[in-house]
Amino acid sequence: MKKSCLIIFLCFLSAVAISQKKITDKHITYQQERMVFKQWDADKFTPKPGFLGLNPQYWITWALHPNYPKTDLRPLGPLGPQTQRLMLAAAMQHTDNIYKLHADTLRNTALSEASNYSSALSFADPLWLMYYRNEFEVLLNQADSDLLAGLSPTEKQYMVSSGLLEWYIEESRALLERLEIARSTTLDRGSRIMAYHRMLSEFRKLSASWETKKSRAKTYLSIRSSARKLRAGEVSKPVSSKSDIQIANDILKKSKL
Known part of the structure; x- marks a missing residue:
């Protein structure tokens, strides 16, 4: 009984193996190759027309859509x-x-x-950093107490009483205010640089004028002191021993040299 069951089971497996045989249809294979990667070759369309186009399978397959082989559908x-x-x-x-x-x-x-x-980036302007900041350093860091440094007490008193110190402070502060406005205003960079250039020229003239006034203060005080002494009769006027004609001749000789 067991032997017969084994034989039946083996027959069943053989039948299953035979039934699972791979079926290869060249028509399907050609179509798959054409649709995916291969060339759309009209000569590989099967079934073929046969001798004199008498193959019935060809007409059954392609009669309803004859343009299909000629149309690339990949x-x-x-x-x-x-x-x-x-x-x-x-x-x-x-x-x-x-x-x-x-x-x-x-x-x-x-x-x-x-x-x-933008004025927010004016402090980082290369031209300002390399040149104008150094040129305006005296104006930016100016201290009023240092303006009269190096002068004697009499000269300082004269600069204050004559209004020269107040004049310079007002002019320098006005120039500093204009400089800060140029740096903080939204302005084209070229216009900002031109404003720096004009104000630097004005600052140099102002500084030169201030230094000249300080250097002449001592001379002016000396002349004023001599004039007061003359008016007070403390110093006698020099008496010239030359006549007017001789003085005139001396002047003409000096002018010819």
Whole structure:
């Protein structure tokens, strides 16, 4: 009994193995190859027409759609839908890159213009750092108590009483205020640099005038002291022993030399 059951089981397995035989249809294989990766070759369409086109299977298969073998239906073919989608995606990517480049150009231009006009970056201007800051250092760090340094008490009193000190302080403060306005105002960089240049020229003239007034203070005080002594009769006027004609001749001789 057991032996017969084993024989039946083996027969069953043989029948299953035979029933699972791989079926290969060349027509299906050709179609799969054409649709996926291979060339759309009209000569590989089967069944063939046969001798004088008398193959009935050919007419049964292709009679209702004769243009099918001539139409490339591959998704990745030259004009396939997937190829068109890839081309469209590439075109859209190219357009996006152009828009991005344009947007980046506008952004860079806007940043450049903002840095060119913004007063927040005026302190970092290379020309200010390397040149104008050093030239205006005396004006930026000016202390009123140091303006009369090096003068005698009499000369200091004269500079104060004559109003020269007050004049210089007012002029320098006005110039400093203009300088701060030029640095803090939203202004084109070229206009800002030109403002620095004009104010630096004015500051140099003002400083030169102030130094001249300080250096002449001692001379003026000496002349004023001599004049007071003459008016008070403390110093006698020098008497010239030469006549007017001799004095005139001496002047003419000196002018000819």
